[in-house]
Amino acid sequence: MYTALRLQRKLKQELQQGTVEVVVVDPEPYMTYQPFLPEAAAGSISPRHVVVPLRRVLPQCKVVIGEVTALDHTDRRATITTLAAEETGNGAIEVEYDEVVLAPGSVSRTLPVPGLADVGIGFKTVEEAIGLRNHVLGQLDIASSTRDPAVRDAALTFVFVGGGYAGVEALAELEDMARYAVRYYHNIQPEDMKWLLVEATDRILPEVGPDMGRYAVRELRARNIDVRLETRLDSCEKRVAQLSDGSRFPTRTLVWTAGVKPHPILAATGLPLNAHGRLKCTPALQVDGVEHAWSAGDAAEVPDLTAPPPAKPDEPRAVCAPNAQHAVRQSKVLAENIA
Structure with missing residues (x-):
């Protein structure tokens, strides 16, 4: 979105004259500020403050709501499955391009944990964040209305797997919300x-x-939150979280935030990837060794020019971390280079 926004400003005259066209393809008609998802889940801010409608901020661009399912960079052609194609079955559309920016970001990384696919709750989209908030409040209602101590205990047990930004912030915000909410429950x-x-x-x-x-x-434990380090989730079948330290927790809420991986579309492009599935890029944000292809954000492995050079010739060079701070800055440089 930020690359398109910069191009819209940089190429304003060309876009008005029709000599340039910027096409933005995304499955959703909005961009999500993912760092705000915990606050949205806890009700601290409204969900509409977490998203930015693409058509509103990119009036000079052509916004296509759909998903790129194939990319033939030799012919510079992208195959897009739109909402209309999914609804009517009329097939995908093909779009030719001169320059392509691949910035699909990342998706949740799951592991083959027994039961995870059935009971695990993700935390990557606005819908998942709001769904989790409603789910937590629903568990309080279940605990308040049941006479079965086992059901009550499971409803009041909340397990979060993954100690990164998403897991820690989601747990802390929702615990704060639930602590406030229980004052309205008599039991x-x-x-x-x-x-x-x-x-x-x-x-x-x-x-x-x-x-x-x-x-x-220390802060989390001071709030009576049980933090288990060097511990894995081995199973969550039958709504029981089985941990690698041998402990078992019957629970109706298991939130999975244990990392992300690059979007799978990157593997279908035929462009050079690193061992983790991210596009290898130059400091100019061009895909390494490939003309007319660019990338930024979570999808790109971009050398970090501010880091000291490796001590040994065979050591890999430091790369930019996949976070919002790098992505926003990269997008501006990327747009300038394309222009």
Whole structure:
């Protein structure tokens, strides 16, 4: 979106004259500010403040709501399955291009954990965030109205898997919301709820460094949140979270935020990828060794020019972390280079 926004400003005259066309393809008619999803889930902000309608901010661009299912860069042709094609079965459309920007971002990374596909709740979209909020409030209603202690205990047990930004923020915001909400339930106290954060490594929030990670653990535990480090989810069949340390937690809420992976469309492009499935890019944000193809954000492996060079010739060069700060800056440079 930011690349298209910059191109819209940079090529304003050409777009008005019709000598240039910018086509934006996305499955949704809006861009989501994912760092705001925890606040939206907790009701701190309205869901409409988390999204930006593409047609409103990109009036000079052609917005196509659909998904690129194939890309033939040799012929510079993209195959797009639109909403109309899905509804009517009339088939996909093909769009020719001169320059292509591949910025599909990332998708949730799941593991073959027994039962995860059946009971796991994702946290990547606005719909999932609002759905999780309603689900948590629904569990409070179940706990308040049942006379079965096992059902009550499971309803008041909330398990979050993954100690990155998404998992920690979602848990903290929803715990805060639920703690406020239980004051309106005559038979539920805040201490009746059990909140659990499961992280496979030895620290949470690795992006902010070890000191801040340890501080966050202390703060969470001070709020009576059970933080399990170096612990994995082995199974969640029959609504029972089985952890690698041997503990078992019957739960009706299991939120999966254990990492992301590049969008699978990248593997279908035939363009050079790194070992993790991201596009190899130059510092100019062009796909390495390929003309007329560009990328940025989570989909791109971009060298970090601010990092010191590797100590040994065979060591890999540092790359930009897949976060919003890099993505927004990359998009501006990318648009300037295309223009």
